Amino acid sequence: MRQGIEPEAINTIVSEFGGKPELLVQILQAIVTRHGWVPEDAIRRLAFELNLSRADVYGVVNYYHDFRTEPPGKHIVKICQAEACQAMGSRALTAHAHESLGASFHETSDDVTLEPVYCLGNCACAPAIMIDNKTHGRVDASRFDSLVEGLRESG
Amino acid sequence: MAATKIYVPRETSAVSVGADEVAVAIAREAKKSGVRIELIRNGSWGASWLEPLVEVEVDGVRIAYANVTPDDVAGLFAAGLGGEHDKRLGPVNEIPYLINQDRWTFWRCGLTDPLSLEDFGLHQGFKALEKAFADGPQAILDAVTASGLRGRGGAGFPTGIKWQTVADTEGDQKYIACNADEGDSGTFSDRLLMEGDPLGLIESMAIAGFAVGASRGYIYLRSEYPLTHRILTRALELAREGGWLGEDILGSGFGFDIELHLGAGSYVCGEETAMLESLEGKKGIVRYKPPLPAHEGLFGKPTVVNNVVTLASVPNIVNLGGERYAGMGVNRSKGTLAFQLAGNIRRGGLVEKAFGVTVRELIDEYGGGTASGRPIKAVQIGGPLGAYLPAEQLDTPLDYEAFTEIGAMIGHGGIVVFDDTADMAQQARFAMEFCAIESCGKCTPCRIGSTRGVEVIDKMVAGDSRDENYDLLVELCDTMEDASLCAMGGMTPYPVRSVLKHFAEDFASSGGKQ
Numbered sequence: 001m002r003q004g005i006e007p008e009a010i011n012t013i014v015s016e017f018g019g020k021p022e023l024l025v026q027i028l029q030a031i032v033t034r035h036g037w038v039p040e041d042a043i044r045r046l047a048f049e050l051n052l053s054r055a056d057v058y059g060v061v062n063y064y065h066d067f068r069t070e071p072p073g074k075h076i077v078k079i080c081q082a083e084a085c086q087a088m089g090s091r092a093l094t095a096h097a098h099e100s101l102g103a104s105f106h107e108t109s110d111d112v113t114l115e116p117v118y119c120l121g122n123c124a125c126a127p128a129i130m131i132d133n134k135t136h137g138r139v140d141a142s143r144f145d146s147l148v149e150g151l152r153e154s155g
Numbered sequence: 156m157a158a159t160k161i162y163v164p165r166e167t168s169a170v171s172v173g174a175d176e177v178a179v180a181i182a183r184e185a186k187k188s189g190v191r192i193e194l195i196r197n198g199s200w201g202a203s204w205l206e207p208l209v210e211v212e213v214d215g216v217r218i219a220y221a222n223v224t225p226d227d228v229a230g231l232f233a234a235g236l237g238g239e240h241d242k243r244l245g246p247v248n249e250i251p252y253l254i255n256q257d258r259w260t261f262w263r264c265g266l267t268d269p270l271s272l273e274d275f276g277l278h279q280g281f282k283a284l285e286k287a288f289a290d291g292p293q294a295i296l297d298a299v300t301a302s303g304l305r306g307r308g309g310a311g312f313p314t315g316i317k318w319q320t321v322a323d324t325e326g327d328q329k330y331i332a333c334n335a336d337e338g339d340s341g342t343f344s345d346r347l348l349m350e351g352d353p354l355g356l357i358e359s360m361a362i363a364g365f366a367v368g369a370s371r372g373y374i375y376l377r378s379e380y381p382l383t384h385r386i387l388t389r390a391l392e393l394a395r396e397g398g399w400l401g402e403d404i405l406g407s408g409f410g411f412d413i414e415l416h417l418g419a420g421s422y423v424c425g426e427e428t429a430m431l432e433s434l435e436g437k438k439g440i441v442r443y444k445p446p447l448p449a450h451e452g453l454f455g456k457p458t459v460v461n462n463v464v465t466l467a468s469v470p471n472i473v474n475l476g477g478e479r480y481a482g483m484g485v486n487r488s489k490g491t492l493a494f495q496l497a498g499n500i501r502r503g504g505l506v507e508k509a510f511g512v513t514v515r516e517l518i519d520e521y522g523g524g525t526a527s528g529r530p531i532k533a534v535q536i537g538g539p540l541g542a543y544l545p546a547e548q549l550d551t552p553l554d555y556e557a558f559t560e561i562g563a564m565i566g567h568g569g570i571v572v573f574d575d576t577a578d579m580a581q582q583a584r585f586a587m588e589f590c591a592i593e594s595c596g597k598c599t600p601c602r603i604g605s606t607r608g609v610e611v612i613d614k615m616v617a618g619d620s621r622d623e624n625y626d627l628l629v630e631l632c633d634t635m636e637d638a639s640l641c642a643m644g645g646m647t648p649y650p651v652r653s654v655l656k657h658f659a660e661d662f663a664s665s666g667g668k669q
Binding site: 020021022023024025026028029059060063064065066067082083084085086087088117118119120121122123124125126128130133134135136137138 | 167168170171172203204206337338339340341342343345346378379380381382416417418419420421422433435436437438439440454495496497498499500503504505526535539569571572573574577582585589592593595
């Protein structure tokens with residue numbers, strides 16, 4: 001699961017963005033969207049292709065929360081940790097998620113990676129979670145369980 | 156017989172509670188029962204607590220049904236579309252929550268199909284841009300200045316002065332950078348606008364570009380809004396296809412186009428200079444000011460950086476005149492703000508009202524009190540850097556200066572309600588913890604101070620030299636406030652101080668780290 005990305009795949013993405021170093025954040029977003037994470041060899045490749053130092057690219061990768069440097073599980077479950085969700089029981093929901101998934105934040109269990117997120121903009125339908133880029137609102141423990149159950153069934 | 160129009164919002168909150176599944180069920184039921192319908196995926200009206208809010212048009216009146224589930228759909232058809240049903244609210248334009256607002260900026264949200272150029276055109280779409288071309292740039296700058304509009308992202312800087320500065324600054328290239336990095340908890344007005352009226356935002360940015368002489372615009376959208384990204388991407392395509400973006404728009408000689416950029420999960424990138432760094436492909440590290448972005452912004456060029464709602468307030472200012480906008484509101488807080496009722500509230504959603512309304516009016520009359528039915532303990536206004544107000548401060552009118560006087564801020568207008576079960580010591584701790592997680596690291600008070608803040612609060616909660624640590628925490632707040640480079644470190648003390656002032660007893664009774 002720790003395989004890198006084919007150099008050609010990186011080159012394709014870089015050329016889609018016109019090889020512009022000022023689009024590095026957008027290029028990395030595209031890599032994460034398609035590949036799930038940013039492997040070490042991608043950092044080298046990007047530095048070469050964009051004529052940036054490896055330190056420049058590494059700095060950007062390291063700065064943003066979205067740019068994972070470890071491969072995630074097949075599914076990513078994010079639980080909002082911000083205030084509006086806290087006011088509606090997100091702390092208890094988070095504790096429930098840790099227990100039911102058997103994973104702390106940034107851990108993967110049974111192909112599900114659990115991550116914190118700080119606001120999904122769904123604050124009037126709190127608590128909110130995001131599963132594989134889809135936001136779900138009014139999530140209590142039983143709804144959480146059935147959403148995760150749905151992931152298992154879909155494979 | 157014409158097809159019956161049925162509206163199901165495509166907006167994130169509605170979809171997060173099942174709107175897509177309801178839309179599928181409606182299409183299926185229509186096919187099964189042989190009823191001709193036209194399914195329209197509109198924006199949300201912002202009455203989030205009613206979502207999914209389905210509307211059926213009968214004789215030109217849109218009948219609303221609240222909290223519809225796929226299981227309700229067969230019943231809606233059986234009752235005859237528009238007919239009696241447990242979830243029927245009546246005409247959408249008679250819902251008190253919606254009609255008692257001052258909808259200046261959000262008036263198209265919910266009303267229209269956000270991805271229809273035709274519908275946009277039927278609702279004054281691009282009229283303001285055409286008027287701008289007719290009136291000329293200075294007339295637009297004057298109207299915005301006369302409106303008293305201030306930046307809705309939180310800082311409240313007068314928009315007219317910012318635009319005039321960029322217009323007056325020499326530059327071979329100027330930019331409009333729309334800040335859509337809406338990271339404050341309790342806020343979703345930018346998202347609601349972009350999903351409900353994306354073409355309106357595009358028009359607004361083109362007007363700004365025309366007024367200041369900028370040919371390129373950027374929208375910096377946070378990555379936590381993937382659905383918004385899809386809607387905006389499509390809206391930009393539509394605008395280009397319709398000739399509303401590109402070279403020589405409407406034969407005016409003015410050319411303008413917009414690039415949509417995604418953030419990557421960094422709260423500080425909502426700070427304008429960090430956002431510019433990120434737009435340049437770099438780490439979102441805050442810049443020193445001066446130079447102001449209006450003089451040296453994106454790629455060193457004169458740049459208007461405005462929040463989504465600020466920009467979207469402009470077309471009606473152009474159409475109806477700046478004085479009309481300035482006629483609403485109080486003191487130096489002119490016009491309207493899209494308040495967002497969130498957290499533990501019965502009727503959460505967006506309420507666009509003229510400034511001057513009190514927090515209590517919004518929470519009681521619109522919000523209907525807490526969702527849990529328990530008493531309110533605290534209300535956080537203005538996101539994670541905003542103060543927690545105790546119940547006795549809720550009669551404060553929403554006015555930038557009135558909030559400054561009580562050590563609070565309105566920010567982006569998010570109002571997050573907590574009931575009496577909240578542990579305020581933990582909320583103070585979270586403020587410091589969030590700052591530690593999100594600090595860009597450039598300045599020491601923010602980078603180090605936030606981590607020390609968490610430690611000090613943990614000691615207070617544990618009962619370790621509570622009085623000495625109280626003093627230490629106050630001193631730490633002073634240092635962060637006085638010496639941080641931007642609002643991240645400089646305002647994290649606001650929520651902490653408000654807890655120290657109003658809820659100090661919670662440090663003794665706190666359940667500790669959760």
